[in-house]
Amino acid sequence: MATVLGTMLAAALSAAAQAIPNERLLNTDVAVYRRSPKELWVYDTRPEVGVGAHGLDTTTVKLIRALDMRLVRHTMYWNQIENTVTPGQYDSKALAYWDELAPRCKAAGIELEVVVHGNPPGVDFAHRQEGYRRFAHFMADMAARYPSIRFWELWNEMDQAFTDLFGNGHAYISFRERGKMYAEMLKLAYPAIKKANPRAWVLTGGMTDWNEFPRGIYEGGGSPYFDFMNIHTYGVPVIYGMVGRGLSLYAVMREFHDEGRPIWNTEFGIDAGNVVNAWGFPHSGNPPQEDGIGFDKTHLQTWKECLEDNARRRIYVKALGYQFAAGNETSRERLQKEGRFAAGRTQDDYGYGMLRADGRTPRPTYDWLKKQDLNAQILGSSGTRTVDIELYDPDGAVPVGYKYDYQWRKPWMIIKGVVVRSLEPTVIELNTGPPDH
Numbered sequence: 001m002a003t004v005l006g007t008m009l010a011a012a013l014s015a016a017a018q019a020i021p022n023e024r025l026l027n028t029d030v031a032v033y034r035r036s037p038k039e040l041w042v043y044d045t046r047p048e049v050g051v052g053a054h055g056l057d058t059t060t061v062k063l064i065r066a067l068d069m070r071l072v073r074h075t076m077y078w079n080q081i082e083n084t085v086t087p088g089q090y091d092s093k094a095l096a097y098w099d100e101l102a103p104r105c106k107a108a109g110i111e112l113e114v115v116v117h118g119n120p121p122g123v124d125f126a127h128r129q130e131g132y133r134r135f136a137h138f139m140a141d142m143a144a145r146y147p148s149i150r151f152w153e154l155w156n157e158m159d160q161a162f163t164d165l166f167g168n169g170h171a172y173i174s175f176r177e178r179g180k181m182y183a184e185m186l187k188l189a190y191p192a193i194k195k196a197n198p199r200a201w202v203l204t205g206g207m208t209d210w211n212e213f214p215r216g217i218y219e220g221g222g223s224p225y226f227d228f229m230n231i232h233t234y235g236v237p238v239i240y241g242m243v244g245r246g247l248s249l250y251a252v253m254r255e256f257h258d259e260g261r262p263i264w265n266t267e268f269g270i271d272a273g274n275v276v277n278a279w280g281f282p283h284s285g286n287p288p289q290e291d292g293i294g295f296d297k298t299h300l301q302t303w304k305e306c307l308e309d310n311a312r313r314r315i316y317v318k319a320l321g322y323q324f325a326a327g328n329e330t331s332r333e334r335l336q337k338e339g340r341f342a343a344g345r346t347q348d349d350y351g352y353g354m355l356r357a358d359g360r361t362p363r364p365t366y367d368w369l370k371k372q373d374l375n376a377q378i379l380g381s382s383g384t385r386t387v388d389i390e391l392y393d394p395d396g397a398v399p400v401g402y403k404y405d406y407q408w409r410k411p412w413m414i415i416k417g418v419v420v421r422s423l424e425p426t427v428i429e430l431n432t433g434p435p436d437h
Helices: 002-016 058-065 092-107 125-145 175-196 212-219 238-255 272-279 291-313 332-338 364-372 376-383
Strands: 030-036 039-044 048-052 071-077 111-117 151-156 201-206 229-233 263-268 318-321 384-392 412-421 426-431
Touching: 030 384, 039 384, 039 412, 058 092, 071 092, 071 151, 071 318, 092 111, 092 125, 111 125, 111 201, 125 151, 125 175, 151 175, 175 201, 175 212, 201 263, 212 238, 229 238, 238 263, 238 291, 272 291, 272 332, 291 318, 291 364, 376 384, 412 426
Parallel strands: 048 071, 048 318, 071 111, 111 151, 151 201, 201 229, 229 263, 263 318
Antiparallel strands: 030 039, 039 426, 384 412
C-alpha cells in the first residue's frame, strides 16, 4: 500500500509541476496556469473581442478603434517578403509595408496579431526540415525588426490548407502525424522568436481540426514551444462550432494536463453563401424576405450568439472574428444567378465582413458592436488590476519577488499584490528550492 500511495503522490507532484490547473480562485475573473516548474502565469479570463482585417489603411483603423477594439489579426505573407530561393534575402517593398504599418498601428492603439504563412520558393514538403529551419530564421528576423508586434500566429489552418509543410495534400498522413510535424517546426521557431524578442507571444496557427492535430502537437513534444492554443470555428450554425469545437479542444488539452493554457479563437463568422447552402435564400422562405435583409439578420445573429455565449462560458480569452471587411466567398456563382438584392447592392455587401463592399459603410453587426462596447470592462482602468491569487502548490514552489503566505493550510498558497493585465499573462518566476520563510 505504501508503495502504491508513494507512486500516486509522485505522479501528482509531477503533473502539478508541468502545467495543470486552471483554477479560478480568489477572483473569478483570474486564472493561474503552471507553465513549467519555474514559471506561473496569471491572466484575465474576461473575454476580449478583436477582428481580422485584410487591409489597415487609416480609415479602417479608425473604424475598428471606434468599436473599442485593439486586437487586430493581419497576415504577413512569408512568400512575399522572402520571395526568392535564397534564405534571408528579403523584398524591400514588402518590408517597407510593414515598416510603415507596425508603428502606425501601435500609435493608433492597435495591437497587431500577425499570422505568418505562405511557402516561399524552394520550400515544400519534400524539403520540409530545411523549410522549418528557414521559417525559424525568418521569424527571428521579423520578431527583431518589429518589436512592437507582440503576438505571432505561426501558419494559418496548416492542418489541412495553405501549406504542404505539415502533410496537407498527402492523404496517407493523418492529422495526428501532421500535428507532430508542426511540433517539429515549433521547436525551431519558438526559441528563435523568444530570443529575438523575449516579450513576444506565440500562438499556434488557427486549427480547423480540434482533435487529432492538437493531440499530435502534444505527442510530438510541442507543448513547451507555444504560448496560446488557437482554433478556428466555422460551420452552420456557427455557435455549434464555437462551443463544440472549443470544448473538444479543451478536452484534448486536459488529456495532456494542459487545460490551464489560454485558448484564442482567431476566426469565426458567416457569409451569404453559407446562409444559402444551409437554409436557402431568404426570399424563398416563409415569410419571404429581401435577401440582403435576411443575410444581415443572420450575420448579426451569428456574431451576437457567439460573443454572448463566450462571455458566459469563457472558452476563449480572445475571440477575433472573421472579418472586418470581406466579401462573400461561398457559392458565388449561385448568388450571382439567384440572389435578389436591393438596388446598388451585390453579394459582396453581405459577405463575412461587418462593412459593406465599399469597406466603409457599416452593417447592422458593426452598429451592434459599437453600441454594446463589449470590451469596455476589460479595457477599463488601463486594463490592469492588482489582486491576491490562490495557488495549489504541492511541490513547495515559492514566488520570486512577491509576498506570500499560507492563510489556510498547505499546499494552498496566497500570492499577494499580483498585477493582472488584460492583454497578456503576468509571468511569475517560481523558486522550487527550500522556501525562505
